[in-house]
Amino acid sequence: MKLSASVSTLATAISTATLLTTLPIASSIAQASAPAFTIDDALEQQVIDWRRDIHQHPELGNQETRTAALIAEHLESLGLEVRTGVAETGVVAFLEGGKPGPTIALRADMDALPVEEKNDLPFASQATATYNGKQVPVMHACGHDTHVAMLLGAADALAEMKDQLRGNVLFVFQPAEEGVYEAESWGAEQMLAEGAFDEHPPEAVFGIHVVSSLHTGQLGYRAGPMLASSDTFEIDVTGSQTHGASPWNGVDPIVTASQIVTNAQSIVSRQVDIRTPSVLTFGIFEGGVRENIIPENVTLKGTLRNFDMDIRDQVFASLDRMATSTAEANGAHAEAHLHEGYPVTVNDPELVNAMLPVARELVGEEDLVEVPMTTAAEDFSYYAQEVPGMFINLGVTPPDENVADAAPNHSPHFFVDEAALKTGTELFVNMALRYPDQVDS
Ligand SMILES: [Zn+2]
Ligand SMILES: [Zn+2]
Known part of the structure; x- marks a missing residue:
């Protein structure tokens, strides 16, 4: 893929301390001196195409074989070291940067929900599957299709510029975030139990979740406990x-x-x-x-x-x-x-402080929103218990719609404005590119 910004423009790091103590001025300096990396139209379209394909073929937790095969095939074509079958259907891939540096992990979840899609889309789901012994409709009603597509896009962009990449990236595609009724353990916990972090231990982990409670392209962050x-x-x-x-x-x-x-x-x-x-x-x-x-x-x-x-x-x-x-x-x-279920999802305050300027440079001050704690839960929490973690919300409700009226995650009407996928892909890429400088690794 052609890339629309060169890595050299990203090299200038602004000290995090400066940004945090004198925010308004430092933030405008940061925007001028370290423009965020952006993806080109071709990669954006590719991400949208992947998302539609996965959306039309949703799979329940621990059954994500088609999705995992699509992921593994693309990551192998990029020359990454790929491990499949982790925690049933999980895929872990390692990209070694051209310059020595720390390893960070970027995570996406792959599973869909037993929900019947009510959106009138050309790629709406008509899939069914067996759940608790019953035949049920299946839909990507939590938006994990977008997470997979965005992380594949990020892998594409980062592999393209790996010679200039300082440090390494571990791509973690996990099954069953929503849980599996009949299994003892699943998803993130099982990925870690099967050594997802063992071979190339990351120093930090990042995850994105699309939400209806923010507008397209807005990013929601929170230091400390975020999800229950x-x-x-x-x-x-x-x-x-x-x-x-x-x-x-x-x-x-x-x-x-x-x-x-x-x-x-x-x-x-x-x-x-x-x-x-x-x-x-x-x-x-x-x-x-x-x-x-x-x-x-x-x-x-x-x-x-x-x-x-x-x-x-x-x-x-x-x-x-x-x-x-x-x-x-x-x-x-x-x-x-x-x-016991999922632990509290805690964002490491130091990591958030260090990486927030990167998010700010990407979307601007106005679209970076501090979100309140919510009583939903996420198994990203297991990764963040292992290493400092940062979980970020990405808004997908179109700008002309009131977020209070938008169908929430898990609704049969949950709708994703695909314009947000560009922002999410770029956020993953920028986190990987800027991490070594932001944390002085
Ligand atoms: Zn969910
Ligand atoms: Zn989810």
């Missing part, structure tokens, strides 16, 4: 079954479980430091088979969302205590179990 941890819990309440007409002959687990649900409402509101938000939600209350029988058991299930793992532990410990003591007060018995 996501754990599920189960509370098994055991009473003593009896006739509904004579409750004194048994122990009622429905009343006990109701009190547990009510009592648990005071955990977040009364027992947890409000400066770090927590969510405790019951989603399942299951028990009984007939109106006039007090059942033996009730099962409660729910989700915990937190931005600090110590607070997560504290919330669960309170829930456990509340459940067991409430049951005991009723002469019943309760056991609480925590099923």
Whole structure:
């Protein structure tokens, strides 16, 4: 591919400290002296074509064989060292730069969701697949098709200029970010367990996620916790079954479980430091088979969302205590179990400070938005537990549409303005090109 900016124009690095202390002036200097690398029209079109192809052929978690084959074939054609079959369908590729320097990782997720596409597009998905034993429609309703396409585009651009590249780039294409119902472990955690970072350990990791909550080409960043941890819990309440007409002959687990649900409402509101938000939600209350029988058991299930793992532990410990003591007060018995999900996605503050100027140079001050913490979760968090990480949101809602009205990620109407793909591809490339200078590696 032809590239529209030469690497030499990127070489001038502005000291991060200067940018951070005197932002308005330094930022305009940075824009003048270190123009961001941009891709040409041909590569932009190629990225869009890849995205449409993958969008039309979405695959569920751990089933991304077609997508992985497309990725591996292109990366091999670029001369990269490619490893396939990592964590089922994952692809890891290594690009060695012409000049010695640090290795960084760029990550994309490949999986789609059991959602029926409702967009009227020529490349709309009509795919189906088996999910939990059922035949379901499949759609890239979280935009992971764009992540793959943008990272392929970045690999293309970086391979083209590898002689001038200082340091190396590890491309990580992972399956199953959305989870796999029947698997023990999947996605990022499994990629790391199977050595995705072992052969060429990166010094930092970057990921991009498209979001409907920002306009096309806007970038959303946040230092520190950005996305919540996501754990599920189960509370098994055991009473003593009896006739509904004579409750004194048994122990009622429905009343006990109701009190547990009510009592648990005071955990977040009364027992947890409000400066770090927590969510405790019951989603399942299951028990009984007939109106006039007090059942033996009730099962409660729910989700915990937190931005600090110590607070997560504290919330669960309170829930456990509340459940067991409430049951005991009723002469019943309760056991609480925590099923750990994705940890908190934490962006390394120093890495964010160092790399933010690069994002700013690319999109300008106005389109660089500090986003609030959100209670969704991401398995990018596992990579960011290994090495400093930076996860960035990329807006895909067209400029003439109100973001509040845009269909959110996971909706059958989730829509991507493809003009944003150029920005995302360029962000990946610029992060790789500028990292050594920005962090003084
Ligand atoms: Zn998602
Ligand atoms: Zn996603």
